[in-house]
Amino acid sequence: xxxxxxxxxxxxxxxxxxxxxxxxxxxxxxxxxxxxxxxxxxxxxxxxxxxxxxxxxxxxxxxxxxxxxxxxxxxxxxxxxxxxxxxxxxxxxxxxxxxxxxxxxxxxxxxxxxxxxxxxxxxxxxxxxxxxxxxxxxxxxxxxxxxxxxxxxxxxxxxxxxxxxxxxxxxxxxxxxxxxxxxxxxxxxxxxxxxxxxxxxxxxxxxxxxxxxxxxxxxxxxxxxxxxxxxxxxxxxxxxxxxxxxxxxxxxxxxxxxxxxxxxxxxxxxxxxx
Numbered sequence: 001x002x003x004x005x006x007x008x009x010x011x012x013x014x015x016x017x018x019x020x021x022x023x024x025x026x027x028x029x030x031x032x033x034x035x036x037x038x039x040x041x042x043x044x045x046x047x048x049x050x051x052x053x054x055x056x057x058x059x060x061x062x063x064x065x066x067x068x069x070x071x072x073x074x075x076x077x078x079x080x081x082x083x084x085x086x087x088x089x090x091x092x093x094x095x096x097x098x099x100x101x102x103x104x105x106x107x108x109x110x111x112x113x114x115x116x117x118x119x120x121x122x123x124x125x126x127x128x129x130x131x132x133x134x135x136x137x138x139x140x141x142x143x144x145x146x147x148x149x150x151x152x153x154x155x156x157x158x159x160x161x162x163x164x165x166x167x168x169x170x171x172x173x174x175x176x177x178x179x180x181x182x183x184x185x186x187x188x189x190x191x192x193x194x195x196x197x198x199x200x201x202x203x204x205x206x207x208x209x210x211x212x213x214x215x216x217x218x219x220x221x222x223x224x225x226x227x228x229x230x231x232x233x234x235x236x237x238x239x240x241x242x243x244x245x246x247x248x249x250x251x252x253x254x255x256x257x258x259x260x261x262x263x264x265x266x267x268x269x270x271x272x273x274x
Contacts, residue, residue, distance in 0.1 A: 002088065004060040005031050007185050013058055017084045021057075021186055025078055026119025029060050030145065032183035035194065036064050042176040042196050043115050043143050045069045052139065054102045054116035054126060057081050059088040061117055066092045073112075075102045103129050109137050117145040120190075124150075124163055131170040131199070132210075138170065142197040151175055151193035159259045162221050166214070169204045169263075171197040204263060213270055220258040228261070229254030246272055 004010045010029060014020055021027040030036060039061065045051065045068035056062045056074040058081060066072045066089060074097040076082060082099050089095045098105065103125055114130055123146045130139055154164050155173045167173050176194035181187040205213045219235035220228055232243040232254075247254040250272040252265045 001063060001091070004029070004058060004063065004088070005033050005036060007031050010058070010060065010185060013084060013088070017080070017087075019058075019080050019084065022078060026121055027055075027057060027078070028117075028184040028186060028188050029057055030117050030179075030183060031060065031185045032179065035145075035177065035179050035183050036061060038177045039115065039117075039143055039145065039194055040064045040068055042194060043068075043113055043141065045113070050108070050110060050112040052107055052112050052114050054114065055118055056085055056097065057117075058084045061115070062089060062095065065115060066095045070094060072096070073098065073107075075100055075105050077101050102126065106135055107137060107139075112137075112139050114139045114142040114144070116143070120147040120150065120188075123147070124166075127163070127166060131166060132214075138199050140199055142171070142195075142199065143176070144195045144197075145179065145192055146195055148178060148191040148193040151195040154195060154197075161224075161259070162217055165217055167197055169210075169213075171199040173197045205267075209270060212273070213266065216266065216270060216273070217258070220261075224258055226257070227255050228252070228258055231258065241273075 002009045002013055004013060010031060021029060047070045049069045050071040051065050051069040053062055053065060053072060053074045056076055062072060062074060062085065072095040074085065076097055076099060079099055082097055085097050118126060130136055130142060153161055154167045155175060156164050174196050176196050179192040179194065181191065219237060220231050222231050229244060229247060232238055244254060250268040252269055
């Protein structure tokens with residue numbers, strides 16, 4: 001099998017099919033052997049595992065994953081990548097590829113792991129899809145190669161954002177390694193990182209409260225630099241509620257910014273609303 005982590009072999013493979021990286025789809029192919037090994041090692045794959053790879057492109061990461069997993073399912077939106085991927089993976093009966101937008105893909109109802117080098121602009125939608133979509137069985141773990149700044153934000157407990165709350169309610173995130181731009185072909189303009197999320201069996205918020213919880217956060221983070229009291233006071237959902245009184249009853253300081261609250265405070269507000 002060709003080694004697509006070698007830039008010359010990757011370019012030969014792409015030329016064979018008359019294709020190149022599509023900038024409009026944010027395609028940057030990983031060509032760093034050490035980072036590829038870190039991703040595969042971080043996924044802790046066995047022959048019992050089913051791996052769902054998002055946006056495999058020509059198959060740089062796929063050719064590592066398929067050797068470690070029991071089954072590899074790749075989901076690719078770019079039709080021109082299907083043929084080169086199949087050409088590369090033709091010897092592996094346990095590997096298959098689906099031409100589809102991953103945000104419309106419903107994975108099989110069995111344990112699986114998500115491993116992917118994804119376009120940075122869809123990091124948040126992909127995490128939403130696999131963690132919050134009620135139609136999707138959540139994976140046991142997620143490993144994504146994403147923009148370093150986003151990975152750091154996801155892992156932050158000191159200044160959490162909506163995205164970090166999404167991930168931390170459903171799993172335990174950590175950064176496996178940082179990845180410089182020259183690890184890709186073509187190189188992106190930003191630093192990257194490998195993010196690992198060990199998905200919890202039971203999220204930190206009860207299933208029946210989840211929609212209300214994230215609705216509260218979305219209104220509270222509408223203007224993150226404003227105080228919690230101001231954000232809630234201007235939220236259409238709570239226009240008939242005295243939000244100052246609400247926060248007092250919940251025992252939460254309305255003068256705080258949303259990032260200054262922990263899970264306990266959010267739950268107190270939620271309970272008071274209920």
